[in-house]
Each structure stands twice: as C-alpha cells, then as structure tokens.
Amino acid sequence: MNGNYPSTEKQYDINMFFVLFLFAVISCFYIYFAQQMGQYDTNFYIRQGIFFVLAFAVAFVTVHFDYEYYLNMHWVLYGFGLFLLLALDIIGPNEMIAPLTNGAVSWFTLPIIGSVQPSELMRIILIITLSAIIYRHNQRYKENATLKTDFQLLGKMALPILPVVLLLARQPDMGSVMLIGAVFVALMVVSGISYKIVSVLIGVPLLAFAVFIFLFFQIPAVLDATIFALMDQYQVNRINGWLNPFEYADEGFQTVRALTAIGAGQLLGTTDDSIYIPEAHTDFIFAVISSMHGFLGGAMVITLYFVLLYQILMIAFRSNHAFGKYLCAGFIGMLAFQIFQNIGMSLGLLPVTGFTLPLLSYGGTSVIATMFALGMIMSIRYHSKSYMFD
C-alpha cells in the first residue's frame, strides 16, 4: 500500500460552493425582511453580506490546506480553543471585553473585530480532535478491537470533552453542551465501537427523555420535587415555555410568537407582518422565512440543508482516508443538530436555546466558523488521494 504513489484529484466542489452561495443569498434576503419589521435600525443584511464575503475567503483558503495536517496539530488547536474558553471564564463578566448578555458570558467583544463566540470555534476544534483520536485509536487496534478497547476509546474521547463541557456549563451555555453531545454521538456511531455499547449509550438517554416527557404531562409533581428543584428557575421556565407555550405565556412568549407567525404563513406565506417575532434576524430567522413564504419557503430551506448534508456524506464516501470520513461525520452531526434544534425550537418541538441557524442567521462568528468547517470538508474532497490498488 505504501508503495503506491498517491495522486490527488485537486478538484473544487463546485456543487457545494453553489449551495453555499444560495444560502448566502437567502440569508441576506430574509435578514433584510426581518429588519423591515422595525425591531432594529442597523443594516444587518449588508453586514451579513460582508461576513459572507469574508467567510467564502476563509473557506477558499481552508480548501487548500491539506486536512491531514490537522492530524498532527489538533492538540495545538485544542489548546488554543481551551485557552479562549478559560480566558472568557476568568475575565467575564466584564463590561469591556466579556459582557454578560442574556444571562450568560459567551462572547468576547473585541475592538475592530467585534463580538466573537469562542464556543463556535471550540466545537469545530473538538470535532477535529475527536476524529484524530478515533483515527489513531483505530490504527493502533486495527487488528484486535474488543469491547475493552472500545471502552478505552470512549474514555479517550471523553477526556478532551470534559473540561470544555465544564467551562461551557459555567457560562452557562447549555446549548453548546448539548451540541457537543450530538457531535460525540455522531462520532461514536461511525467510530466502529460495538453496537452493544452504542445502543446503550443512545438508548438510555432517549429512555430518560421519554420518561421526562411522560412525567411532565402526567405526573408533574414528581419533576417539581426532583429535577426542577435542582435546576435554575430560568431553566425550569424554559422547559415550561417549551412544552406548554400557550399556558406559560411569559416563558413561552417567543415560541408562541414564532408558532403564530409560522402558522399564519400557511402554504404560500402571508404578507401580514404585524406579529413581532423576537430575534427575527438571528435565532428566529426560520420563522421569518416560513411566515413570509409559507410551507413552500420553509420546506425549501430544510431541503437545501438536506442537500448540503448529503453532499458532505458523499465526500465522506469518496474519501479514502478514515480521518476525513470521521471529520465529515462529526460535521454532519454538528450541523444536523444545529439545524434540527433551531428549526425545532421555531416549530415548538424543542425548547428555546440560543442556537443560530447555520449559514442563515445573522452573525459573523457563526457564518465564518461554519464556512471554515465546510472549507475543511471541501479540502477532504480536494485533497482526496486515489490509490491504484485499493
């Protein structure tokens, strides 16, 4: 195998660039409309356009960077990410550079650059780190994987995650914690760990969740006495607002507004923009889309995301380097969770968390980080090597 001379295709993924371009256009378009609702007077759509130009440049550069280098430098990246989170934890809350916004310290406000959310970067770094760990592990135990080595792998994966989760929980940014959980699950599935372990690790939380939902609607007193007693009031409120938005009018305020706006959109959309959608240009951009252009608009956006994820999947299939496949799986997990979580919360399926809709919501860090990740994916395609005998 080593004797074969690898040749690279050096092909840009034009299809994916096109889909990303579509997202950029849709994003600016709907942010423009969200802005018309009179909540803000900043020209968000122009700024978003500038972010996209920057993000495309970042992606383009990243494409040319051979992803296999990450295998060697992921600890450096991890160290950098952890440093940022630690710095945020130590400095914040601080009016100047790490302010308290919406009850959490998640942002650096830096001169010139603007607001930066370290957790956006950290999740990507974590995917790289975990992929590298899985790749190394599987190389080492390629011949004799047993349940014991599987557990060792799980342990190795958990090690870098723990400090990150701890720091995120302190912000608090439970949304990012959940996202990291999703990435972990996605990577665990593809890592080759025995289905026995996987099914237990996924099944038990699912069961717990089902029990929770059952208790909430049937025997709420049990929850009040146990879980809710341990949680912060704002978290309890969010759960109430999520599962019972019309009754907990204050907590479910955003959900009710979003649901009403989306529902009124019906099949083709409504021109009645009289409802106030909170955070219309960021967290609730999907509500704007499906309110304005109805089921058609909403379904189109969901389909476009599906196409994007499918393209990543195809890249994973074509790549003949396992590390690339793990990266792709990690990003599919991350993006799918973000999309599902954001749209799900607009549709009242999931609780309201501060998740942005990747590529559509307004926000420089989010757009650039996502495009950086996708650039990395395209780099897998670009640097994919074909071996003569394989």
Next chain:
Amino acid sequence: MASRKNRKSHLPKRLNVLFFAVFILFSALILRLGFIQIVQGDTYERDLEEASEPVTRIDAPRGVMYDRNGEIAVDNQLILSLTYTNSSSVSDEERLDIAEKLSGYLEMDTEGITDRDLKDYWLLTREEEAESLLSEEEMASASEDGVDPYDLQLEKITDEQLSDIQGTELEVVAVWREMISGYNDSPQRVKENLTREEAHEISVRLEELPGVDLLRDSNRQYVFDESFPGFFGSVGSIPRETIDEYLALGYDRSDLVGTSFLEEEYESALRGVKGELLDSEEAAGNGAETTGSRGNDLVLSVDMALQQDLETIVDEQVGGQSGNFVNDEDAYAVMIEPSTGEILAASGYQNQVGTVSSSFEMGSTVKMATVMAGLQEGVVTADTYINDTPISLPGSSDISSASDTIGSVNYLGALEKSSNIYMSEIAMRLADYERGGTFNSDKVQEAYDTMRYYYNQFGLGTETGIDLPSESAGISGGYGNPGNLLYLSFGQFDTYTPMQLAQYVATIANDGYRIEPHFVKEVRQSNPDKSNMGSISQQIQPSIMNKLSVDDEYIDMAQEGMLEVVEGSSGTARSYFGDAPYEVAGKTGTAQVTVRSEGSGELVNNAVNQAFVGYAPYDNPEVAIAVIVPYTYLEENGGRNGVANTIARQAMDAYFELKEERPEVDAENEEVIEQQEEETGEETEE
C-alpha cells in the same frame, strides 16, 4: 489486516446509519412544519389577526357633543394618566416595591380603600404576623375541609392590626390596589389626571419603575358645568361583564368607553380612531406613526340655553321648599319638538335621568287619551253629557272629581273642568257596567285591555324608543278591581315616566303621529377646529312609531278640549296661561297618591302628584311640554298648588323668548342658518 478491513468496511454502513438518523430528524421537521402551516394554518392566521399587538396605539379623543345651535356642550380635556402593566412574572415584592416608590411621587386619594384591600395588603407585607394568625391545627383542619387558609387569615385579622397601616402607608395601599386590579399585560390606570409635578417626577424615573407608563388620556369636560351631565352619561373603563363584546370590536382592555346614557348609546360614533406608533423607540424616529382621529361628534337636539333656563325655573319652583314635599323636593320637565321628536330640554331636579327611569301616577293629564278611547269605541259621542256626581262602588271609596261644581258636561267640559266622573263613565261603559249594577269580571278585564291599548298608542305604559341604552316603561297595575279601572281612566292607577308623558302630549300635538323622542340630531365627522362642526355623517330622521287608531276628528276634539283647559271660562289652567302671548293647549293633573314618608316612615295619604302637559302654538305646535312634580302637599295641607303649571308656563315663555332672540344674536353664524334651512327642508318633506 482482516480485522482492519473489517473495521473500515464498517464505516460506510455506519455513515449510512448516521445519515438515516439525520433523514428522520429532517422528516420530522417537514411534517411538523406542514402540520402547523397547512393543518393549523387557519387558526394561527386568526390568532395573528386578533392577538398581534406590534404597535402601541395612541388613544384618540372621543367625539365632542354640540347642542342644536352648534355650541359645544361636552368637550375633551387632555390629561396625563399613570398606568401600570401587570405581568405574571413580576413577584409580589417587586410590585410592592413599585407601589412604594410611586406613592412617594403621587398624591393618592385613600378614600376608596376597602377593608379587603387593607387585609390583603396586611397579609402580604406582614408575613410573620400573618403566619402567627393561624395555629398549625387550624391550618391542618382548613386544608382538610378544603378551605383556603388565606380566607381564614382574612377573617382573623383584627381592626387593631389593620390600624397599623397609617399615613403614607395608606397611600401605598391606594397605589397598590390600583396596580393589581387590572388585567395582566394590559395597562391599568393607577391615577388619572396627574398634576404637572407628578408627571415630571414620574417621567424622569420611568426606567426604575418597570411596567409603569404615562398615558395621554382625554377627560370629559362639561362646558355648561352642572347642566345636563346626567343624560350625557359617563365614560369609564370597560365593565368586566361586557369586556368580550368590546374586545371583539377591536377595543383594548385599557380603553375608556361610554358606560351610561348618551355616551354608551352612541359609543360607536363617539369612539376615536386610534393612532398607531410602531413599537420601540428605534422606529419612532422613522416617522412610523399614524395619527388617530377624534371620534365623530354628536349634535344634540337639546338647546343648551333653553336647558339652562328650564333648570333654573325648576330650581326656583321647587328648590329649597322641602316643606311642600313629602320627601325630598323633586320635579321633572321635558320639552320636545312634536313634529320631529327632538328633545329640546329635559330636567330632573333630583336626577335628570329620572325623566326616563322614574314613573309616577300622572293624574288627569291622561284624560285626553281616555276621551279619545271613549269616542273611538263609540261609548260616548260629542253630544254625550254626563252629570258629574260621585260614584259609589261596592268595596271601594266614592269616586268624585276635585271640583264639585262641574255639573253636566260633554267631552269639552270634561276636559276643561277635569271631570273624573266623565272618565269613569267611559271606563264603566267599556266594561258594560251601569251605576248600581254588578261587574262582569271578563268585561272588566276587557276594559283594562282596551284602555291600555289606547294609552300604549300614545306611549303611555310602553317604551318611548328614546336613544338611550335603557328606559323604564312605567309600572302597570295589572288587572285590579273594578274601582281601579275607574282610577285608571283618570291617571291614578298605572304609572308613567315623564318622557312617556312628553311623548303622549307630543303625539296629540302632532295630530296622532307618535314619534320616537331623541337627544341626538345628527352625527358629524370631527373637525379639528371645534368651533366649526364637521360634515354630517348621519342625520337622525324623525321616526314615526305609529299613528293613533283614532279618527282625526276625535283627535281634533281632544285638542279643542285642551284649548278649553287654557281658554275656557272655568279652564283649570286658565289662570296660568290665560295671558300668554302665544296660544297654548294644555291639561293639568293632580293625582292623589299615598306615599311613605322617608323621614317618619309613615304613610302619607293626602299627597298629590302635580302634573301638566301642553303644547304651543295651538295651530302649529313647535314645542310640547310635560311637567311632573311628585309627592307634594296641596295648599290645604301646607303645600303649594299649581307648581307644575307654573313651571310649564315659565318654560314656554323661555322657549318663545329664546326663539325671538336667536335670529338676531346668531344671524352671522352660518351654522345656524344652514341648520335652519335643513329644518325647513325637513318640514316641507313631511
């Protein structure tokens, strides 16, 4: 190698598993989206139309009211109100805190605080003491019995404990009770009509007072002070029992609406069109504001000058003469334009609204209706003469006329001299009864029905159709004994409201056409310059309710009889109207009533209701009047006679004097000329 291949070959499969999960999640999203938008879309769209409140609406003032001559009678005054928007997420402590801060800047009236308010406040602020009110056993037994321990606590608070709340703390309670009395998420007025200082103090501190806001409100201002506000009605918060109806009409919970009389009746016209201000300060700068407009204005049929004259006259005649009255002094007078039903003036000494809500036995004033009923039914003719001698009935006191010198009279004399016997004879004949005979109870019932059938046609004992939200139809005595039937014929059995009496006389003056009385002549679009009225948006046309089923000749005969009352040599109103410079037709009435004295609690049986109805000029009636002075003493019992007649005379004089003055005074006022043209136009149409 085999094992690694094995592991590697797992990868595509596992990627497929992962992607399958993604597919499931996305399918769930599409399904949910379809469910919300396509299945439930209609519901949400309706919700959106109803519930969305993206903008702050600026209250627009209500329409003003002009009198018939274009004088503003009810105006608006701009005031500032302090509102508090309650929310379920605000804790009791935070609310109390705000109440305390507010009470420092506001001067609050502590009069209206109830015991319950104090107790609630006490329990809220003195938690430890509140807990010690109930022993643990009491708590336990309360929860067993399903009794709210809070209710028990309320009972246990002593006055002594309550008296702990004093001075400035009382003001806190006053603010607090207003704050919690509103609906959640809807501004509640805590104090209206803030002083300039109060408004300033609050406005600079709005930041630290979440939920508190200042609101531009308009307050009703009555230009003619005390005159007439009773009928204008009042404006207030939407009553709880009608809140749904108002919300359905697009009102906000915090809106002020007309809650009684004209304000309520014409709410839809008076209601202003709200201005809209896009939410948040950001939008305010962009001029995203539509200005509201004042509601439509009302032009009343009332002549405020005449109204004031009438009130002065009534005041002079009955005011400060409590000795003449069994209870408080009282009198009602209504002046109406017979051909249109327009009310020119309406006065009630105790309560102006009594003209439609209080009813009295009106005595002989109803006799024209009895005469017409008798003539139309054929039981008497123009040539029927009846000798006025007392009638004795079995089981009833003798019936006689007030005067014992009436003699033998036909309809003219019966009206002129007010013969009760002539009327009783009509009633008896309707019941097929002759003196000394026996009553047939079926026939008596028939006679009751027949007489009320005629009375109702004049508006007596039935609703007048006046443009007010409610009116009394008077009280019918039902089928009494045969003696009561005779009393009914001269107005001493059923009771009628002053407004009914006015409609009755107007119907006679109007040759038998009964017209709905109304206070409002026209609805006009609001004109920013209030000194000029806007264009007419609705003209209230005279609405004929019915034509009397009485031959015209009989109506003429009744009118002649009324003329005799004033001009006849022994007419009962001759001394009051004989020298009037205009020709009047009228009828006096003195109903003997038994009334309980509020002072002594004893029944007084020598009291009378003094009444008068009339119209002028006789040939072409312009004004009809009904006056009732209830529960007075006659001269022989230490009272005064002819009070109603005097009021009527002076009111008529005032009307004609004003009529003479007006064209000269207002000759330059185009509005009046225009109005007069309209009026003459109406007349020619008829």
